[in-house]
Amino acid sequence: MNNFNFYTPTEFVFGKDTEIQTGTLIKAHRGSKVLIVYGGGSVVRSGLLSRVKQSLDTANIAYVEMGGVQPNPTDPKVYEGISLGRKEKIDFLLPVGGGSVIDTAKAIALGIPYEGDFWDFYAGISIPEKALPIGVVLTIPAAGSEGSGNSVITKLDGLKKISLRTPKVLRPVFAVMNPELTFTLPSWQTACGITDMMAHIMERYFNNTPEVEVTDRLSEGLLKAIIDEAPRVLSEPENYEARANIMWAGTLAHNGICGTGCEEDWASHFMEHEISAVYDVSHGAGLAVIFPAWLTYMAEHHPEKVAQYAIRVWNVSPHADKHATALEGIARLKAFLHSIGMPLTFHELGIDEPDIELLVNKLHANKGDVVGKYLPLDRNASKQIYEIANT
Amino acid sequence: MNNFNFYTPTEFVFGKDTEIQTGTLIKAHRGSKVLIVYGGGSVVRSGLLSRVKQSLDTANIAYVEMGGVQPNPTDPKVYEGISLGRKEKIDFLLPVGGGSVIDTAKAIALGIPYEGDFWDFYAGISIPEKALPIGVVLTIPAAGSEGSGNSVITKLDGLKKISLRTPKVLRPVFAVMNPELTFTLPSWQTACGITDMMAHIMERYFNNTPEVEVTDRLSEGLLKAIIDEAPRVLSEPENYEARANIMWAGTLAHNGICGTGCEEDWASHFMEHEISAVYDVSHGAGLAVIFPAWLTYMAEHHPEKVAQYAIRVWNVSPHADKHATALEGIARLKAFLHSIGMPLTFHELGIDEPDIELLVNKLHANKGDVVGKYLPLDRNASKQIYEIANT
Numbered sequence: 173m174n175n176f177n178f179y180t181p182t183e184f185v186f187g188k189d190t191e192i193q194t195g196t197l198i199k200a201h202r203g204s205k206v207l208i209v210y211g212g213g214s215v216v217r218s219g220l221l222s223r224v225k226q227s228l229d230t231a232n233i234a235y236v237e238m239g240g241v242q243p244n245p246t247d248p249k250v251y252e253g254i255s256l257g258r259k260e261k262i263d264f265l266l267p268v269g270g271g272s273v274i275d276t277a278k279a280i281a282l283g284i285p286y287e288g289d290f291w292d293f294y295a296g297i298s299i300p301e302k303a304l305p306i307g308v309v310l311t312i313p314a315a316g317s318e319g320s321g322n323s324v325i326t327k328l329d330g331l332k333k334i335s336l337r338t339p340k341v342l343r344p345v346f347a348v349m350n351p352e353l354t355f356t357l358p359s360w361q362t363a364c365g366i367t368d369m370m371a372h373i374m375e376r377y378f379n380n381t382p383e384v385e386v387t388d389r390l391s392e393g394l395l396k397a398i399i400d401e402a403p404r405v406l407s408e409p410e411n412y413e414a415r416a417n418i419m420w421a422g423t424l425a426h427n428g429i430c431g432t433g434c435e436e437d438w439a440s441h442f443m444e445h446e447i448s449a450v451y452d453v454s455h456g457a458g459l460a461v462i463f464p465a466w467l468t469y470m471a472e473h474h475p476e477k478v479a480q481y482a483i484r485v486w487n488v489s490p491h492a493d494k495h496a497t498a499l500e501g502i503a504r505l506k507a508f509l510h511s512i513g514m515p516l517t518f519h520e521l522g523i524d525e526p527d528i529e530l531l532v533n534k535l536h537a538n539k540g541d542v543v544g545k546y547l548p549l550d551r552n553a554s555k556q557i558y559e560i561a562n563t
Numbered sequence: 564m565n566n567f568n569f570y571t572p573t574e575f576v577f578g579k580d581t582e583i584q585t586g587t588l589i590k591a592h593r594g595s596k597v598l599i600v601y602g603g604g605s606v607v608r609s610g611l612l613s614r615v616k617q618s619l620d621t622a623n624i625a626y627v628e629m630g631g632v633q634p635n636p637t638d639p640k641v642y643e644g645i646s647l648g649r650k651e652k653i654d655f656l657l658p659v660g661g662g663s664v665i666d667t668a669k670a671i672a673l674g675i676p677y678e679g680d681f682w683d684f685y686a687g688i689s690i691p692e693k694a695l696p697i698g699v700v701l702t703i704p705a706a707g708s709e710g711s712g713n714s715v716i717t718k719l720d721g722l723k724k725i726s727l728r729t730p731k732v733l734r735p736v737f738a739v740m741n742p743e744l745t746f747t748l749p750s751w752q753t754a755c756g757i758t759d760m761m762a763h764i765m766e767r768y769f770n771n772t773p774e775v776e777v778t779d780r781l782s783e784g785l786l787k788a789i790i791d792e793a794p795r796v797l798s799e800p801e802n803y804e805a806r807a808n809i810m811w812a813g814t815l816a817h818n819g820i821c822g823t824g825c826e827e828d829w830a831s832h833f834m835e836h837e838i839s840a841v842y843d844v845s846h847g848a849g850l851a852v853i854f855p856a857w858l859t860y861m862a863e864h865h866p867e868k869v870a871q872y873a874i875r876v877w878n879v880s881p882h883a884d885k886h887a888t889a890l891e892g893i894a895r896l897k898a899f900l901h902s903i904g905m906p907l908t909f910h911e912l913g914i915d916e917p918d919i920e921l922l923v924n925k926l927h928a929n930k931g932d933v934v935g936k937y938l939p940l941d942r943n944a945s946k947q948i949y950e951i952a953n954t
Contacts (some may be wrong), residue, residue, distance in 0.1 A: 173807040175578025180571060186824070187566025383804030386788045386812050393784030397777045413774030416564040420823065421777050429820070432811065433577070 173384050173433035179339065180427050182319050183346040186420065188412075190350045191309055194224050194266070195231030197346045201305055203264025206235040207257045209277040210268045211242070215311065220353060224268055224309055236260045244333070244448055244455070245272040246326045250290055253280035257304075265306040270365075271315025271324075274308055278323035278342045281306050294325055294334040300341045308347040313354060313419040314365030314456060316372055316426025318347035326449055332538065333449035335441070349423070351415040359406055363512040364456025366402050366418065369425040370395060371459040375438045376431035378470070378477050378546040384433050391430045392484045394421055399485070402512055439544025440466045443554060446531045446538075451523050460514035461521050464506050465561035471498035474547040478502070518562045528558045564775050564824035570730065571818050573710050574737040577811065579803075581741045582700055585615050585657070586622030592696055592736045594655025597626040598648045600668040601659045602633070606702065611744060615659055615700055627651045635724070635839055635846070636663040637717045641681055644671035648695075656697040661756075662706025662715075662846075665699055669714035669733045672697050685716055685725040691732045699738040704745060704810040705756030705847060707763055707817025709738035717840055723929060724840035726832070740814070742806040750797055754903040755847025757793050757809065760816040761786060762850040766829045767822035769861070769868050769937040775824050782821045783875045785812055790876075793903050830935025831857045834945060837922045837929075842914050851905035852912050855897050856952035862889035865938040869893070909953045919949045 185193055198206060206228060208221070215221045216239070228235050238253050257265075257280055267277035281303040283290030292298040308318040317323065321338040336342075357365075377391045398421050404414035424430070443466070444458040470478050475494040482488040482501020491497045506516055515521040532555045535543060542548035549557070576584055589597060597619065599612070606612045607630075619626050629644050648656075648671055658668035672694040674681030683689040699709040708714065712729040727733075745753075768782045789812050795805035815821070834857070835849040861869050866885040873879040873892020882888045897907055906912040923946050926934060933939035940948070 173578075173804055173811075175581065177574065177576055179574040183568065183570040185568055187564075190566065383808065385791055386785065386808045386815070389784030389788040390781055390815075393780030394777065397780040400776055413564055416824070417774065417777045420564075424777070424781075424820075429815075433807070 174381055174435060176433050177339065178428055178432050180319060180343065182344050184319070184349060184423065185346060186349045188350060188352060190348045191220065191223055191353070192227050194307070194309060194348055195227035195233055197348070198228065198233055198264055198266065198307055199231045201264070201307065201345045203233060203305065205260065205262045206233055206264045206266045207253065207260070207262040207280065208235050208237040208266045208268060209241060209253060209273055209280070210237070210239045211273050214356070215268050218356065220311070221268060236262065241269065241273045241276045243272050244326055244452060245276045246328045247291060248328065249276055250279040250283060250325060254283040254290060257284045263304060265304055266309065267306065268309040268311065270310070270312025271317045274315070274317040275323040275325060277306055278303070279325050282342070291327060294336050300338050303341050306342070306344045308344045310347055310349045311353045312357060312361065312365055313422035314368045316369065316422055318344055318349070319423040319427035331449040333445040334538070335445070347423070349419055351412055351419045354415050354419060355410045357409070359513060362405055363514055364454045365422065366398060366512060367456040367460045367509065367514055369422040370398055371440060371463055372425040373430050374463065375441055376434055376436045377481065378437045379434040380546060381434045387430060387432050387434055394424055394430065395485045397421055399508060406512055435545050437544045437546040439549055442539050442543050443535060443557065446534045450530065453521055457515055457521055460509045461517060461561045462557070464502055464509070464516060465557045467502045467505070468560050469553065469557050470547060471495055471502060477546070526558065526562055528555060528562065531558055565772055565826060567824050568730065569819055569823050571710065571734065573735050575710070575740060575814065576737060577740045579741060579743060581739045582611065582614055582744070583618050585698070585700060585739055586618035586624055588737045588739070589619065589624055589655055589657065589698055590622045592655070592698065594624060594696065596651065596653045597624055597655045597657045598644065598651070598653040598671065599626050599628040599657045599659060600632060600644060600664055600671070601628070601630045602664050605747070606659050609747065611702070612659060627653065632660065632664045632667045634663050635717055635843055636667045637719045638682060639719065640667055641670040641674060641716060645674040645681060648675045654695060656695055657700065658697065659700040659702065661701070661703025662708045665706070665708040666714040666716060668697055669694070669708070670716050673733070682718060685727050691727070691729045694732050697733070697735045699735045701738055701740050702744045703748060703752065703756055704813035705759045707760065707813055709735055709740065710814040710818035722840040724836040725929070726836070738814070740810055742803055742810045745806050745810060746801045748800070750904060753796055754905055755845045756813060757789060757903060758847040758851045758900065758905055760813040761789055762831060762854055763816040764821050765854065766832055767825055767827045768872065769828045770825040771937060772825045778821060778823050778825055785815055785821065786876045788812055790899060797903055826936050828935045828937040830940055833930050833934050834926060834948065837925045841921065841925070844912055848906055848912055851900045852908060852952045853948070855893055855900070855907060856948045858893045858896070859951050860944065860948050861938060862886055862893060868937070917949070917953055919946060919953065922949055
């Protein structure tokens, strides 16, 4: 087990009707003027935005708002928010939505008190040291951004999709999580979210760090719970219990607990970021295509942990050969992903002729000559994985 | 799943040599004058106390110290610490030790800024609202106090052993956790700690809350990891990896994550507190006697979750009858506890003629007419469980 710091100060306020606590929570964290950030019209139509504003009114908290954040969020919306927030002298960010909305709010929270261009942090030119406090009202369980210190933004110029990771600065101070708010999520978005959270666990699980039994068992348990609950949320979208389990799993998948003491991989996420940056597909759907391809490559070249995953998560009976055990686990993962409506190939993702050369070039331009840790990928390896995903 | 708040702001600094960061961590949390609290001479003899002091010196942090905290800590030491801390105008508590030392420091942290008697909080007369900040250097993985908001103190007058639970106020701001510091723990203490952490998970796991699959799977995974690692730490006390897994498991067993969304039980802990208050036995050893007795009673009267536990944690093949499945799981738990050197009866605990009447009287005087939530125990039920432990 490696040395680690584990710091998750976010207060999770979980359950029915919890959004009415939003104003009180902001007050407890000394917010006095809030920028509410949201995406499309669904939070308006559902009445959620009104309920949240009412909660702020009741707590005597002033606010301005900015809607219109898109999936795979881009930098222009961040600049708009920074400009608005400075003009209005806001001191607290309140994203109401899913990962795209939260990540945009995080970038704004960093940008407002910073004299330079907020992109400096994503480009690795500056290290984040301070940000305005962020509270979250979550509506989409997927990205785990409500409990993480991370933010993913795409710079339109060059389609650079970059993940910024901070150990502390960008952790929300609270996250309001009412599973009822997810009842109206369409099946496709629900399934993309499930795939994303499973990937967050697996990016951490596939490592070479010896003797991380506690972390392994937590990750395996969480994956098993997601696999059990996934068909239920899809067949019964208003099943509170199933929605609650999936929502809480999405947070734990990405708040860091599944990576304690491990050297995490993350190659699949980086490979997917190039796909969604170029083709603007859903991140979760892109992961459903890339992760099994990555695993198939690993089953051949470094099967150790993939075989353990097959046995413990997918109940595969061990074969004499680790490669075969691993492949059977991957087959069960693929069957599961298909069963929840996810694509498994570029073709199924709607990309008939992917420009693999471009994806490989962008991946290594952004991430260096080798990508990932479990088995670091050079250009040849990443090309092979994109090609597996194209068959 | 029930609504819940989950808030764990403690920064866990885990791994080799981490104790040299203590001074820097206190400084980051604005401590300027520290009360170091410790127990017997082992932290002195091992050189740990010197290294910690050196770290404080390097960070220019002043300190005073109080040693001599005993297992099953009592109120006189708390009063001594409050008096010393006020006189020296300390603003930060640094327990260096295990649960008894941490819990004493927590009581002192509450008592110093409070005008009345600190026992008011344990007696339920006052609600804790503020405390001095606490940082921990952990040497015994067991109580989980390094990551919890709880503190257990025994009032000598009447031998009242009371657990105070706060959602926020008593959570340490940091916990330094170096598994190497546990290499010298004797087998008995190691095994008592393992039993205590398993009990912390099980007190939460045995509940009637429907549909807590995520929490169940995390708890089962953590129990499986502990069961795998326990024989290794006992046979190879200087095995860093095994010690590290057990140490991290002890924290996660009690920081609240294993109880999210559940109505927890805690009857076994309350029943044990009466035993260790009256007979001054090790808390973990007392739990090894009580928990299987409690489970045996539940196997007969409310086997549902006990059967699930048997199947998922102890790999029992389900019998047609839940009672039989449950009993087989309990048999495996008992065999495990024996294998790590724990007692299973009052006699093996060194108490040949337990005063069960006294224990039942004290239990219900302290905790009310019914105790626990999974199947609330009246006097007749708690008496039967103490008697099962006496056979």
